[in-house]
Every structure is written in structure tokens, then in C-alpha cells.
Amino acid sequence: MQTLDRQHRAPREPLPPQATDSHMHVFGPFERFPLAPERAYNVAEAPLGTHERMKAQTGLERTVLVQASGHGTDNRAMLAALAELGPRGRGVAVVAPQTPLADLQRMHKAGVRGVRLNLYTFPGRHVGEPAALVRTYERLIAPLGWHLQLFCEPATLSALAQSIERCSVPVVVDHMGMADAALGLDQPAFQALLRLASTGRTWVKVAGADRITRGTGRLADAIPFMRALVEAAPRQLVWGTDWPNIGFHARQPVQGDELLAHRELDAGELLDVFAEAVPDAEARRAILVENPERLYGFSASS
Numbered sequence: 001m002q003t004l005d006r007q008h009r010a011p012r013e014p015l016p017p018q019a020t021d022s023h024m025h026v027f028g029p030f031e032r033f034p035l036a037p038e039r040a041y042n043v044a045e046a047p048l049g050t051h052e053r054m055k056a057q058t059g060l061e062r063t064v065l066v067q068a069s070g071h072g073t074d075n076r077a078m079l080a081a082l083a084e085l086g087p088r089g090r091g092v093a094v095v096a097p098q099t100p101l102a103d104l105q106r107m108h109k110a111g112v113r114g115v116r117l118n119l120y121t122f123p124g125r126h127v128g129e130p131a132a133l134v135r136t137y138e139r140l141i142a143p144l145g146w147h148l149q150l151f152c153e154p155a156t157l158s159a160l161a162q163s164i165e166r167c168s169v170p171v172v173v174d175h176m177g178m179a180d181a182a183l184g185l186d187q188p189a190f191q192a193l194l195r196l197a198s199t200g201r202t203w204v205k206v207a208g209a210d211r212i213t214r215g216t217g218r219l220a221d222a223i224p225f226m227r228a229l230v231e232a233a234p235r236q237l238v239w240g241t242d243w244p245n246i247g248f249h250a251r252q253p254v255q256g257d258e259l260l261a262h263r264e265l266d267a268g269e270l271l272d273v274f275a276e277a278v279p280d281a282e283a284r285r286a287i288l289v290e291n292p293e294r295l296y297g298f299s300a301s302s
Contacts, residue, residue: 006264008057011271015059016285018300020292023174023207023240024051025068026081033080036072038125042259043070046244048081054243058267064240064296066149067094069121075107082111087302092116092149097136101143108144113296114172115141119152130156131163138169147172147203147295154178154189161192164202171201172295175208175242176229181221185228197233203295204229206287207240209273210265219273226277230287237287238295239274241267 027035028045035042055061063085067078075093082091091112095104104112117137119130126133130152137148147170152160157177164171177193185191196202206229209222229237245263278284292298 008054008266009268010058011268011275013271013275013281013284015271016281016289018062018293018298018302019060019288020062020064020238020296020298021051021055021060021241021243022064022238022292022296023066023205024063024243025066025246026051026077027068027070027244028077033071033074033077035070036074039070039072039254041070041246041254042257043244043246044259044262048084051243054241054267058271060241060267061088062292062298062302063089064092064238064292065089066092067116069094069118070246072125075112079107079110079112085111087299090296090298094118095140097133097140099140104141104144104146108146112146114147114149116149116151119150119156120174120178121151130160134160134163134167134171138167142169145169149174151175152178154180154187158189158192161196164196165199167201170203170295171196172203172205172238173197174205175211176204176206176222176225178208179212179225180215181213181225182215185224190225190228194228194232197229197236200233200236202233203236203238203291204233205240206237206274206277207242209270210245210263211242219269220276222273223277226274230278230283234283234286235291235294238292239287241265241270243267 026048065078067075073094082089092114093112094116149172151174179190197204209219213221245265
């Protein structure tokens with residue numbers, strides 16, 4: 001079986017205490033928590049313990065677990081990992097629109113603070129117009145004070161800009177809006193993202209540097225996008241590794257049993273790219289520590 005237990009080097013700039021990985025996933029163990037029957041990929045198990053070793057190697061301390069699309073709406077693997085983390089962990093679940101409030105309240109007690117609407121990885125799971133889905137999930141989670149995490153293509157993000165602006169709950173946009181670094185900062189979807197973030201109501205995950213530079217092959221090409229986001233909305237950003245960095249796939253129902261290879265990324269290198277984009281230590285501390293405390297409700301002492 002493919003192993004994920006690689007070494008990660010320490011970043012050149014030491015991380016501040018309570019630094020947070022605000023975007024990672026766990027897979028399995030499959031004996032207890034199998035992948036969903038309908039999914040876009042097969043992957044090796046990615047247990048919390050391996051992520052914890054990566055955190056120790058790089059200086060990260062807190063974790064935000066994001067329910068992986070491969071597990072569908074079965075959040076048990078994520079919730080089990082969240083129970084292991086205790087106060088150092090928070091979660092973002094994936095749930096059906098008709099989920100009872102009592103179920104969501106139990107997740108809240110476990111540390112969940114948001115719901116992810118993934119219109120990118122496996123869009124066939126969602127029926128209806130994206131704007132209507134945003135409204136549906138907004139109504140579902142508003143009583144809990146949760147946020148809505150949105151993963152979508154740039155064109156969808158542009159189309160949803162007005163819905164996001166009107167949303168009564170915070171909206172968190174994944175992976176810098178999936179901008180294409182080869183198209184530059186002026187691409188319409190990224191400009192829309194900057195405007196949304198500058199309102200102080202929309203958050204952005206400064207994660208996925210290798211996703212947005214997929215066409216150029218140079219992680220450093222993500223730096224101008226990070227800098228533009230910091231200039232527009234420094235208090236609305238959080239950072240994440242996107243661990244375990246599953247490989248790019250066809251975003252269609254999986255065929256056969258072949259495992260999807262993981263992207264060979266070093267978390268220390270990702271942190272170095274982030275530090276180059278955000279050279280001010282106080283600004284990095286805000287993105288790694290203070291902003292996640294506000295968004296996810298971490299205790300300042302945990």
C-alpha cells in the first residue's frame with residue numbers, strides 16, 4: 001500500500017505558537033470508515049497520526065479537519081480524528097441539506113464549525129442551481145453560527161459573487177478561488193474574490209499553491225496571488241497544507257480499484273512559499289494563529 005509517512009523539513013522561518021493547518025483531510029482507516037460507494041477517486045489511508053508527525057516536523061500545532069469528498073456525507077472518520085485532537089482541533093463537515101438540527105448540534109459539540117459545499121470534486125452529488133444550494137445551506141447552518149466553505153471552479157465563483165455577498169453566514173472560499181496562476185491577477189474570478197474578501201465578510205484559504213500553479217509548475221507563481229489577498233483582506237485569510245495532497249483526477253465517478261497517487265509536496269516548502277509571500281512576521285502570525293481563532297473558535301490557550 002502506498003505510504004504517506006514521508007519526512008517534511010522545517011520551514012526557514014519558525015512558526016509562531018499555536019500555528020494552524022486550516023485545511024487537511026483524513027482517510028480511513030477503511031476497515032472502520034470505508035470510502036463512499038460513489039466517489040471520484042481511490043486513495044491510500046491517510047491517518048491522523050501521520051499528519052501529526054508532519055505538524056511536529058514543521059511546527060504546526062492546531063488542525064482544522066475538512067471532510068474529504070471521498071467519504072461523502074459519512075463524517076465518522078473526520079469526527080473520530082477530531083475526538084483525538086481535542087481542543088487543538090476543529091472540523092468542517094459535509095452534510096445533506098435535510099440533515100436534522102439535532103445532528104448538527106452533536107457535531108458542534110464535537111468541534112465542527114462549518115459545512116463544506118464542494119461543487120468541484122464531484123459536482124454530480126449536488127442537484128440544483130449553485131445559488132439555490134448556497135441559500136439552502138445558509139438556512140441550515142445559520143442557527144449554529146457556522147460558516148459555509150465553498151469549493152468551486154472560478155467561473156462558478158464569479159457567478160455566485162452576489163449570493164456570497166448577501167449570505168448571512170460567513171463564506172470561506174477554498175484554495176484562493178482556484179485561480180489559474182498562468183492567467184495573472186486580473187482574471188475576473190480572482191478580482192471578484194478580492195472584492196468579496198475586502199468586505200470583511202468573506203474568508204479565503206491561502207492553500208493550494210500547487211493547485212493554482214498546476215499549469216506553470218512553479219509554486220512561486222502563487223506568491224503574487226497570496227500578496228494580493230493579504231493586501232486586500234489580511235484579517236480574512238487562513239492557511240492550510242491541503243494534506244495529504246491527493247492527486248489530480250477526472251472529477252468523475254471512479255472506475256476500478258487503481259489508487260490515485262498523492263502529490264509529492266513538502267509542508268516545509270509550502271510554508272516557505274507562504275513566508276515569501278507574507279514577509280511580515282505579524283501578518284503571518286495573524287493568518288496562522290489569530291484569524292483561525294476567530295473563524296474556528298479556538299481557545300487562545302489551546
